[in-house]
Amino acid sequence: MKMTRDNFGSLLTPVHKRIAWNEYNEIPEQYSKLCDVEKMNAKTETEQRLGGFGAWGTNTEGNTINEDSFGEADDVSFTYSRYDKGYSLTWELTLDDLYGVMKGLGKGGSAQALGKGLRVAKELCFATVVNGGFTNTGYDATSLFSNSHSLASGGTDDNLTTGGVTDSGVKTAITLMRTQKDEAGLKIQAVAKQIWAAANKEWDVYTVLRSTGVAGELSNDKNVLPSLTPVIMDYLTDGYWGLRDTSFENLKFKNRHAPVFDSQPIPKTVDYFMFGIALFCAGYRDYRGLVGSAG
Numbered sequence: 335m336k337m338t339r340d341n342f343g344s345l346l347t348p349v350h351k352r353i354a355w356n357e358y359n360e361i362p363e364q365y366s367k368l369c370d371v372e373k374m375n376a377k378t379e380t381e382q383r384l385g386g387f388g389a390w391g392t393n394t395e396g397n398t399i400n401e402d403s404f405g406e407a408d409d410v411s412f413t414y415s416r417y418d419k420g421y422s423l424t425w426e427l428t429l430d431d432l433y434g435v436m437k438g439l440g441k442g443g444s445a446q447a448l449g450k451g452l453r454v455a456k457e458l459c460f461a462t463v464v465n466g467g468f469t470n471t472g473y474d475a476t477s478l479f480s481n482s483h484s485l486a487s488g489g490t491d492d493n494l495t496t497g498g499v500t501d502s503g504v505k506t507a508i509t510l511m512r513t514q515k516d517e518a519g520l521k522i523q524a525v526a527k528q529i530w531a532a533a534n535k536e537w538d539v540y541t542v543l544r545s546t547g548v549a550g551e552l553s554n555d556k557n558v559l560p561s562l563t564p565v566i567m568d569y570l571t572d573g574y575w576g577l578r579d580t581s582f583e584n585l586k587f588k589n590r591h592a593p594v595f596d597s598q599p600i601p602k603t604v605d606y607f608m609f610g611i612a613l614f615c616a617g618y619r620d621y622r623g624l625v626g627s628a629g
Contacts, residue, residue: 347596347597347606347608349445350445350448350595350597350608351445351595351596353445353446353449354445354446354448354449354452354595354610355449355595356449357445357446357447357448357449357450357453358449358450358452358453358593359449360449361453363453363456363457364457364565364566364567364568364569365456365457365459365460365461365567365587365616366587367528367565368460368464368528368530368565368567368578368585369460369584369585369586369587369616370583370586370587371586371587371589372586372587372588372589373588373589373590374412374414374588374589374590374613374614374615375590376590377413377414377590378411378412378413378414379411379412379413379588380409380410380411380412381409381410381411381412381619382409383408383409383410383473383619383620408473408474409473410473410617410618410619410620412586412588412615412617413615414588414590414613414614414615415459415613415614415615416611416612416613417452417455417459417611417612417613417614418609418610418611418612419448419451419452419609420448420607420608420609420610421448421607421609422600422605422606422607422608423605423606423607424603424605425603425604425605445608448595448608448609448610449595449610451610452593452610452612454569455612456587456614457567457568457569458569459587459614459615459616460585460587460616461567461569461570462616463478463585463617463618464478464530464567464570464574464585464626465569465570465571465574466478467479467618467626468494468574468626468628472618472621474621478618478621478624478626479493479494479576479621479624479625479626479627479628480492480493480494480621481493481494483621485515485516485517485518485519486518487517487518487519488519489515489519491514491515491621491622492510492513492514493510493511493514493621493622493624493625493626494625494626494627495507495510495576495625495626495627496627496628497627497629498535498538498573498575498627498629499529499531499535499538499539499542499575500538500542500549500550501542501545501548501549501550501551501557501559503627504529504542504559504562504577505559507526507576507577507625507627508526508559508560508577508625510625511524511525511526511577511579511623511624511625512524512525514622514623516622522582522622522623524579524581524582524622524623525579526560526562526578526579526625527562527563527578527579527580527581528562528563528564528565528577528578528579528580529543529562529563529564529565529575529576529577530564530565530566530567530570530575530576530577530578531564531565531566531567531570531574531575531576532566532567532570532571532572532573532574532575533566533567533568533570533572534572534573535566535572535573535574535575535629536564536566539564539566539575540564542559543559543562543564544557545557562577565578571628572629573628573629574626574627574628574629575626575627575629576624576625576626576627577624577625578623578624578625579623579624580623581623582620582622582623582624583619583620583623584618584619584620584621584622584623584624585617585618585624586616586617586618586619587614587615587616588614588615588616588617589612589613589614590613590614590615591611591612591613592612593610593611593612594610594611594612595608595609595610596608596609596610597609
């Protein structure tokens with residue numbers, strides 16, 4: 335159908351929406367591999383974290399059952415932000431499609447850039463949580479990755495390691511995760527299932543995981559590292575890496591409203607404003623099941 339001033343918007347909008355979604359979906363999401371993705375139902379959601387019971391105690395016949403209290407731990411809140419982007423398209427610019435605007439190509443990138451921008455915004459939103467995890471102040475008054483997480487029962491817990499992605503470094507991190515405790519001070523028996531890393535550590539990760547022998551050594555020792563799923567993320571700070579046990583609730587990405595690509599006429603013109611908008615946030619519910627190193 336030939337484009338006219340009357341059908342300009344109706345023809346243009348579906349094309350740009352399709353191109354934007356295609357561009358958004360062209361590259362697989364990275365952030366969703368390293369967190370739980372959930373739906374939000376309000377501007378701010380607060381999740382109540384509970385303390386833990388101690389170990390069962392011995393008892394004797396006829397006695398009342400040992401009683402314990404299940405106290406509350408620190409609450410965690412998630413508040414979404416609005417993300418959006420838009421651009422104007424004039425009737426004259428698209429009249430002859432001189433720059434491939436209808437295809438999302440050429441000058442400016444138009445719809446393709448819009449879709450890519452959303453994908454990058456989500457990756458950056460999540461990466462900020464991990465990148466800031468060595469310096470932020472979280473729900474327990476310390477950073478996400480710290481050797482001084484306070485426990486309700488007293489004492490501290492540790493999920494901060496040091497050094498690069500080496501055979502010995504990964505083994506140290508695995509062992510550290512196994513020492514993590516609940517609020518009552520009992521070991522939670524976390525077992526690493528993922529190894530995550532910034533893009534500049536990608537080859538170190540694969541070398542350590544796939545070496546027949548111990549990576550970086552000339553010994554006859556076999557590579558005995560467990561099977562870990564690698565998650566390489568382009569927007570993590572260079573050198574950052576760590577481990578995650580996916581059976582624990584820790585890192586989260588929350589969507590309040592799915593992305594919308596649409597358009598609206600610009601008042602007193604024959605032109606259109608193309609835009610996208612989405613509501614989401616990222617954060618963490620717990621440090622347990624996570625170990626991190628700044629390299």
